[in-house]
Amino acid sequence: MPDSLFIAFWNVENLFDVESADRSEKLRGILGKDLSGWDDDVLESKLRQLSRVICSMNSGAGPDILGVCEVENRNVLIRLTGMIAAEGGRNYHVVHADTSDNRGIDVAFLYDPAVASTSPDKVFQHWVVKRYATRELFQVNFELDGQTVVLVGNHWPSRTSGQYESEPFRITAGETLSYWIERIRQELGNHVAIVVTGDFNDEPFNRSITEYALSTSDRRQVMNGRNPYLLNLMWPLLGSGAGTHLYNGRWNMLDQIMVSQGIVNGKSGWSVHGEARIEGMDMMSRPNRAGPRRFGLKPGERDLAGFSDHYPVSVTLRR
Structure with a gap:
């Protein structure tokens, strides 16, 4: 094990x-x-x-x-x-x-x-509804010695047409993600281990992430919140000036990892060891x-x- x-x-x-x-x-x-x-x-x-x-x-x-x-x-x-x-x-x-x-x-x-293992009945694609097709949210429930760890992969709409012009599309993706985090918790229990990963084409402080995906740097908010808050693990790296993508000479932290309440409080059987890393x-x-x-x-x-x-x-x- x-x-x-x-x-x-x-x-x-x-x-x-x-x-x-x-x-x-x-x-x-x-x-x-x-x-x-x-x-x-x-x-x-x-x-x-x-x-x-x-x-x-x-x-x-x-x-x-x-x-x-x-x-x-x-x-x-x-x-x-x-x-x-x-x-x-x-x-x-x-x-x-x-x-x-x-x-x-x-x-x-x-x-x-x-x-880890999974099977077709534990794989889900969640549509992000917008006029022009984009990538769905991709959920896979993995089993590790009888424990479930849910992974949700994301690739949110890009900033190609401009950061603020395209922001509503990422807000839609963020709201969709938060809805499914809540549904996963309803199905598998409030303390299920959920790891949300992806290229969000927004940064940890952008509205799509904070207000709609309900991702925060505050552990207490995740542990005590009635809403399905996620702890965004990228804030320490962001504070150091690091980034995962360079655009016009400016670093962006577009690639992120977030974890659910059950990982933050350890009640899922899993907890974060150390900090997130850029590889x-x-x-x-x-x-x-x-x-x-x-x-x-x-x-x-x-x-x-x-x-x-x-x-x-x-x-x-x-x-």
């Missing part, structure tokens, strides 16, 4: 299948020439770079459970798990949400079956240049020695 659980999340940046893969005409039109020359060799390079970072986590043991976003389909995830195993890492299983996103990118979890910074950074080294997507911007435009984040739970 493991006494700890290492959970990580990573926006792996445009992990698309090869250019010749089967796609709808609509999706081909949206992607345009972005995938020109995205052949098997380029994809293999991308997977190898991702695998290096994943295998380096957890002191070289790799995560027990890893959430990912910006993946096109199950095929690229199977290839990623094969690469990880070939590089000496764990033999992960895949649980994947085939979402209705306009660009065809999904949310998924990789998990070590020696540590892969040494490996993914270039000398004298801030930010993670991107792999890129479009033909003119690809860097086969790159990784992603986001750093991964992680946390350890202890029984």
Whole structure:
């Protein structure tokens, strides 16, 4: 029976299948020439770079459970798990949400079956209702020696059209998340262990996170609150000036991990050990240049020695 659980999340940046893969005409039109020359060799390079970072986590043991976003389909995830195993890492299983996103990118979890298990009846996709399709919230109930740990993966609507112009979409996602946290607690008990991970495209202090997802830095509010508050574990890192994504020379803490009341008070059987971490910074950074080294997507911007435009984040739970 493991006494700890290492959970990580990573926006792996445009992990698309090869250019010749089967796609709808609509999706081909949206992607345009972005995938020109995205052949098997380029994809293999991308997977190898991702695998290096994943295998380096957890002191070289790799995560027990890893959430990912910006993946096109199950095929690229199977290839990623094969690469990880070939590089000496764990033999992960895949649980994947085939979402209705306009660009065809999904949310998924990789998990070590020696540590955790799940089944199709414990996997749920929760729609975020907006005019233009976006990624659903992806809930997976994992079982660890008879104890349930619920993971909710997120990839909220981007800021592409402007931070404030697009904010209502993330507010909608935040309200949707809070609704489902409350429903999970009703179904599985107020003290069930829930870990919310993702790329929220907002920061811990933005309204979508604080007022609608009910995520806070105040442990007392989580423990005493009648509402389904979440403890946002990124505040200490945010206070240090760190971030997971660099945009126009400014750090953003877009990738976050939040935990439920049952983890904060320990009544779920799990508690947070230490603090949340940003992973892969040494490996993914270039000398004298801030930010993670991107792999890129479009033909003119690809860097086969790159990784992603986001750093991964992680946390350890202890029984």
